[in-house]
Amino acid sequence: MPPDVVLRMLQIISNPIRKSMILSLKGTSMTFSDVMRACGLNPNYDTGPFSYHLSVLSDSGIVEKKGNDYQLTGLGRTIATFVDSLEREGAFLLKTHKLREGGEGEMEEITAKWLGQVEVRNGEYGILLGGPRKPPLKPEESPHAVPEDRPRLEEFEKWTDSLPRLEMPPPDFFGHVLGFEKDGVKLGSMHIRLATGAQKGTQKVTAIARILSIWVLADGCRQIGETRTSVLRRMMEEFTRQARDHHVRTILVDGISAEDEDLVNVLKQLGYERYLTTYMMRATIA
Numbered sequence: 001m002p003p004d005v006v007l008r009m010l011q012i013i014s015n016p017i018r019k020s021m022i023l024s025l026k027g028t029s030m031t032f033s034d035v036m037r038a039c040g041l042n043p044n045y046d047t048g049p050f051s052y053h054l055s056v057l058s059d060s061g062i063v064e065k066k067g068n069d070y071q072l073t074g075l076g077r078t079i080a081t082f083v084d085s086l087e088r089e090g091a092f093l094l095k096t097h098k099l100r101e102g103g104e105g106e107m108e109e110i111t112a113k114w115l116g117q118v119e120v121r122n123g124e125y126g127i128l129l130g131g132p133r134k135p136p137l138k139p140e141e142s143p144h145a146v147p148e149d150r151p152r153l154e155e156f157e158k159w160t161d162s163l164p165r166l167e168m169p170p171p172d173f174f175g176h177v178l179g180f181e182k183d184g185v186k187l188g189s190m191h192i193r194l195a196t197g198a199q200k201g202t203q204k205v206t207a208i209a210r211i212l213s214i215w216v217l218a219d220g221c222r223q224i225g226e227t228r229t230s231v232l233r234r235m236m237e238e239f240t241r242q243a244r245d246h247h248v249r250t251i252l253v254d255g256i257s258a259e260d261e262d263l264v265n266v267l268k269q270l271g272y273e274r275y276l277t278t279y280m281m282r283a284t285i286a
Contacts, residue, residue: 012060013083016126016186017053020219026080029071040188040216042257110234115177116164125179125189126215152247153196156207159246160194175212180235185223187231188216190239206249213255229262236270244285253281
């Protein structure tokens with residue numbers, strides 16, 4: 001195979017979304033929506049960017065469509081086997097390297113960091129740009145609402161002001177992106193909007209967080225040997241810890257697909273309840 005073709009294949013599989021699509025289709029075939037869910041994406045919001053990545057794989061002869069299902073071609077199966085083997089060998093070598101340096105030989109706990117412009121644009125943590133615009137968080141104001149403890153709100157506002165500001169499409173993109181990883185393996189991210197306001201039924205202005213989207217990278221879960229459910233729970237627990245430390249009183253999770261049983265079950269286990277008539281869930285934290 002000419003070197004330029006090899007480089008082209010490596011460029012294709014270097015994208016975490018495309019790599020996850022290839023590994024998800026290994027040994028099976030799936031519909032468009034099923035592939036999205038297997039990659040940890042939401043069919044309600046990520047269709048446009050996902051279609052682009054799928055077209056790249058199709059145009060490169062890695063994925064083909066048969067009826068309503070997508071499957072790997074012969075070339076795609078070869079690439080999937082190669083990537084799978086590379087991940088296993090790489091994980092083994094990294095673990096061995098840590099042992100040689102006197103490490104414990106155990107994986108680190110999941111870590112989180114607020115992502116900057118470059119990290120988000122590169123798609124390393126799964127976030128896809130160009131999805132449909134979502135309205136800003138507008139907590140329902142009460143005419144008699146009064147501010148909660150002012151020092152707490154000031155601390156919350158200082159925290160939000162310190163987070164990276166992103167300039168991305170859609171033109172009115174807002175909020176912040178929290179990325180998650182473990183042992184250097186990218187696991188996914190959350191698009192989060194932080195604001196102050198009075199929720200319906202309360203009499204005080206409080207700090208509120210709204211999780212607009214959650215991405216989980218299937219290949220990242222495979223590399224660290226954890227299920228998507230486990231990763232989702234730990235992502236939610238980590239963000240909840242940060243939110244509590246900065247005096248957030250309410251967390252809303254928006255855009256939940258009723259078919260995403262992993263996410264729905266995790267939220268229920270963490271005390272979230274269905275909110276309003278749309279599939280939004282809410283939790284109040286101490």
